[in-house]
Amino acid sequence: MLKILLTTTLLFISTIAFAQKEFEKSLDSVQTLDDVTLFFKKHKKAKGKVIVFNEEKHKTQMAQDIFKMSVGAKKYFKDAPQKTYYKVIEKYEIPYYKVSCVFLDGQKKSIEDINTIRQTVISKYGKGYRFEDLAKQYSMDMSAKQGGDLGWFTNGDLHPDFESAVIDGAYNVDDIFTLDIPDIKAYYVVLITEDKKLIEEAKVLKVTEPRK
Incomplete structure (x- = not known):
């Protein structure tokens, strides 16, 4: 047994x-x-x-x-x-991009108010204000808590118009510009914070x- x-x-x-x-x-x-x-x-x-x-x-x-x-x-x-x-x-390696932004909601503010705020942000940044502080003060989405920092992103992560403006634009680090995406009523001030990086x-x- x-x-x-x-x-x-x-x-x-x-x-x-x-x-x-x-x-x-x-x-x-x-x-x-x-x-x-x-x-x-x-x-x-x-x-x-x-x-x-x-x-x-x-x-x-x-x-x-x-x-x-x-x-x-x-x-x-x-x-x-x-x-x-x-x-x-x-x-594999793919290109990533890094920006910070101030988001302004076209459903809650008029385009006149939005443009006034954007001019204020750009003016203050030019005078030496930290973009992080400006984003915390003016941005109208969750990224405000991170001082507008969107983290590293690559093609396909964000709205195509936003990506196109960053990826195809001839911008350098510390360049600041405005971006309109009217179909979703999204309006931005965008700051390039890092060079393109292969990750x-x-x-x-x-x-x-x-x-x-």
């Missing part, structure tokens, strides 16, 4: 080990985003998704480890409740090995 139990246990362990190797082998074959789709079709019980790490926005130890990995490399973190792999599918991103497949 004991011999049978030992044989059954060893067979069970061997089956689990084989399944784990097959799972890892299948994961190793994933090279593209299309492969990710095929992987989840094959391993329906596996939980996971593709996530994007941004070198400027993500400063955790995990993110630092990810950016040290080459494309195709994978690793797992032993402290996770289940064995969770992170596999780098793509790494590395990584598309990573995060997948948890299913429990046996």
